[in-house]
Amino acid sequence: MSQRIDLSQLQPQQLVEIRKSTEDEINHFTQSLQALQTAQNKLKDCINSINGMQSTKNDDILVPMTSSLYLPGQIKDRSKYLVDIGTGYYAEKNADEAKISFEKKINKLSQDSTKLKDILVQKNEVLNNITLILRSKVIQMEKEQAQAKA
Amino acid sequence: MNQEFEKASLSFSKAQNELNDLISTRQQLETQYQENKIVLDEFSYLNEDSKIFKLTGPVLLPQDYSEAKINVEKRIEFIQEEIKRAETKIQGQQKIIEESRNTLMDIRQKMSN
Numbered sequence: 001m002s003q004r005i006d007l008s009q010l011q012p013q014q015l016v017e018i019r020k021s022t023e024d025e026i027n028h029f030t031q032s033l034q035a036l037q038t039a040q041n042k043l044k045d046c047i048n049s050i051n052g053m054q055s056t057k058n059d060d061i062l063v064p065m066t067s068s069l070y071l072p073g074q075i076k077d078r079s080k081y082l083v084d085i086g087t088g089y090y091a092e093k094n095a096d097e098a099k100i101s102f103e104k105k106i107n108k109l110s111q112d113s114t115k116l117k118d119i120l121v122q123k124n125e126v127l128n129n130i131t132l133i134l135r136s137k138v139i140q141m142e143k144e145q146a147q148a149k150a
Numbered sequence: 151m152n153q154e155f156e157k158a159s160l161s162f163s164k165a166q167n168e169l170n171d172l173i174s175t176r177q178q179l180e181t182q183y184q185e186n187k188i189v190l191d192e193f194s195y196l197n198e199d200s201k202i203f204k205l206t207g208p209v210l211l212p213q214d215y216s217e218a219k220i221n222v223e224k225r226i227e228f229i230q231e232e233i234k235r236a237e238t239k240i241q242g243q244q245k246i247i248e249e250s251r252n253t254l255m256d257i258r259q260k261m262s263n
Contacts, residue, residue: 082203082210085192087185087225089218090210092201101192 007130012137019130026123033116040109043102050095050102053078155257162250169243176236183229186222193219 007015053075062070081098082090093101193215196202202218203210 086189087222088205089189089192089213089222090203090205091192091196092203097195101195 007133012134012141015130015134015137019127019134022123022127022130026120026127029116029120029123033113033120036109036113036116040106040113043106043109047099047102047106050081050099054095151257151261155254155261158250158254158257162247162254165243165247165250169240169247172236172240172243176233176240179229179233179236183226183233186226186229190219190222190226193222 007018010018059075061073061075063073064070079094081093081095083093083098083101085091085101196215198215200215202213202215204213204218205211
C-alpha cells in the first residue's frame with residue numbers, strides 16, 4: 001500500500017523502469033501458472049489411465065518402446081502400479097493408493113495455482129496504477145510545455 | 151580520473167553479476183530441497199514392505215525402503231548445508247557490492263568537484 005503513495009512522487013523515468021520490472025514479474029508468474037496447469041493435466045491423465053484400466057476387461061495393450069514403436073503386450077496384474085514419487089524414485093502402489101497420491105499432488109498444485117492467481121491480480125493492479133500515473137504525468141508535462149511556448 | 155571511474159564501475163557490475171549467479175544457485179538449491187521434501191513425505195506413507203525402485207539411467211533398480219529413505223534424508227541434509235553456504239556467500243557478495251558502490255560514489259563526487 002505504501003508503494004502506491006510513493007508512485008506519484010517518482011520521476012517518469014523511474015516509473016517506466018518500475019513498470020518494466022512489474023511486467024517482467026507478471027510474465028514470470030504467468031509462465032509458472034501455465035507450468036502448474038500442465039503438471040495438473042499430466043497427473044489427471046495418470047488418474048484417467050488407472051480408471052481406464054479398471055473399467056476394461058481387455059488385457060491386450062500396445063507397449064510403447066519408443067515414441068514411434070509399439071509392441072503388443074498383455075496386462076498381468078491390474079492391481080499393481082509403479083508411481084513416480086519424485087527425484088527418480090518409484091514406489092509400487094495399488095490402484096486406490098496410486099489414485100490418492102495423484103489426487104493429493106493435484107490438490108497441492110491447485111492450491112499453489114490459487115495463490116499465484118492472487119499474486120497476478122495484485123501485480124496487474126499495480127501495473128494499471130503505474131500506467132495511469134505515468135499517463136497523467138505525460139499529460140501534465142505536455143500542458144507545461146504548451147504553456148511555456150505560449 | 152576517468153579511467154579510475156571506469157575501473158570502479160566495471161568492478162561494480164562484475165560484482166553484481168556474481169551476485170546474480172549466486173542467487174540463481176540459491177534458487178536451484180531451493181527447488182531441489184522442495185523436491186526432496188516431497189519425496190520424503192511420500193516415503194512416510196510407505197513402509198518396509200513397499201517395493202521401491204530407483205530410476206538409474208534407463209532402468210529401474212529395486213531398492214530397499216530404509217536404504218532409499220536414508221538416501222533421501224542424507225540428500226536433504228546435504229542440500230541444507232549447501233543452502234547455508236550459498237547464503238553466506240550471498241551476504242559476502244552483498245558487502246562487496248556495497249563497498250564498490252561506495253568507491254564509485256566517491257570517485258563520482260571527486261569528478262564533479
